[in-house]
Amino acid sequence: MAVDFDLLKEIVRIPGAPGFENDIRNFVAKQVESSVDEMSTDNMGNLVTVKRCGVDSAPKVMLAAHLDEIGFIVTHITDDGFLRFHPLGGFDPKTLTSQRVIVHGKKDLIGVMGSKPIHVMKPEERKKSVELSDFYIDLGLPGDEVKKHVEIGDAVTRDRELIKMGDCFNGKSLDNRISVYILAEVMKKVKAKGVDVYGVFTVQEEVGIRGAQVATLAIQPDFGLAIDTTIAFDLPGSAEHEKITKLGEGTGIKIYDTSSICDRRMIQFLKNTAERESIQWQPELLTGGGTDTSGIQRFKAGGSIAGAVSIPTRHIHQTIEMVHEKDVEASIELIVKAVEGIADNNWEA
Numbered sequence: 001m002a003v004d005f006d007l008l009k010e011i012v013r014i015p016g017a018p019g020f021e022n023d024i025r026n027f028v029a030k031q032v033e034s035s036v037d038e039m040s041t042d043n044m045g046n047l048v049t050v051k052r053c054g055v056d057s058a059p060k061v062m063l064a065a066h067l068d069e070i071g072f073i074v075t076h077i078t079d080d081g082f083l084r085f086h087p088l089g090g091f092d093p094k095t096l097t098s099q100r101v102i103v104h105g106k107k108d109l110i111g112v113m114g115s116k117p118i119h120v121m122k123p124e125e126r127k128k129s130v131e132l133s134d135f136y137i138d139l140g141l142p143g144d145e146v147k148k149h150v151e152i153g154d155a156v157t158r159d160r161e162l163i164k165m166g167d168c169f170n171g172k173s174l175d176n177r178i179s180v181y182i183l184a185e186v187m188k189k190v191k192a193k194g195v196d197v198y199g200v201f202t203v204q205e206e207v208g209i210r211g212a213q214v215a216t217l218a219i220q221p222d223f224g225l226a227i228d229t230t231i232a233f234d235l236p237g238s239a240e241h242e243k244i245t246k247l248g249e250g251t252g253i254k255i256y257d258t259s260s261i262c263d264r265r266m267i268q269f270l271k272n273t274a275e276r277e278s279i280q281w282q283p284e285l286l287t288g289g290g291t292d293t294s295g296i297q298r299f300k301a302g303g304s305i306a307g308a309v310s311i312p313t314r315h316i317h318q319t320i321e322m323v324h325e326k327d328v329e330a331s332i333e334l335i336v337k338a339v340e341g342i343a344d345n346n347w348e349a
Contacts, residue, residue, distance in 0.1 A: 259290025
């Protein structure tokens with residue numbers, strides 16, 4: 001089950017900062033529309049796709065992958081044409097120096113993240129960690145020209161192309177566009193056996209799991225799986241207990257993150273499915289960060305039986321991120337097999 005690199009590259013390329021997901025949502029809708037029975041967009045902006053099993057009042061399974069990528073929003077335009085901004089999602093400031101970005105105004109403009117050159121820093125300034133407030137965006141244009149095209153409130157995303165590097169994919173916004181690709185492939189392949197399958201491409205996860213909450217309230221799923229990236233700190237200088245997951249060692253089955261403790265029944269079901277189908281997997285406990293799992297788990301009356309499939313990712317929330325092709329393939333296979341077997345599992349506590 002080789003990954004469609006051209007499709008993944010396009011999913012990664014299309015911009016979609018939190019609250020600005022229209023373009024990527026429309027693209028994904030075209031990819032899956034022929035494979036599902038129903039498709040709609042709610043007022044929040046979530047794309048909800050459905051495969052029906054044909055049984056009245058069948059249990060509902062909700063699969064969620066968030067469309068949004070970490071980005072910025074313009075807060076000020078100087079008379080000289082430089083932009084100040086606020087982050088949409090969590091950024092590591094040290095990774096932004098001299099990085100190209102795209103400002104999505106009346107037309108897209110390429111800019112660069114600028115900060116004070118080291119040559120003119122005072123000795124004490126050189127010792128300090130850079131902060132987001134130290135940066136501005138330089139568009140290479142005079143102020144009057146910038147103000148023709150850019151307004152306060154416009155979105156900004158990173159400019160970085162996806163490449164294949166060894167056995168890995170390397171580029172911006174693989175959190176969470178790799179999961180968007182995975183969910184699109186799942187909805188094409190999965191058969192609705194005894195359950196109605198809701199594939200939801202959610203919005204505004206990076207700023208508080210907002211889309212998943214709204215979608216869960218509407219769907220009221222019996223079962224749920226979030227699909228998201230997780231940390232692979234399998235790098236020089238990391239202790240074994242800090243690694244969370246490792247690239248190339250299989251899909252992650254979430255046990256815990258800071259917003260949710262996964263249902264023990266779902267964890268065991270996913271493990272059993274992986275073992276039965278000979279799918280490589282690894283346990284995942286994310287000690288910093290949350291996912292759509294919490295929205296799916298909590299925003300159904302009485303709660304849903306929820307868990308998550310996590311894709312190991314290096315360099316997460318930086319200007320590039322990296323995932324392993326085998327982990328992507330294992331994630332698709334596990335989700336498809338789990339959904340097709342979920343109706344036959346004994347879910348008694």
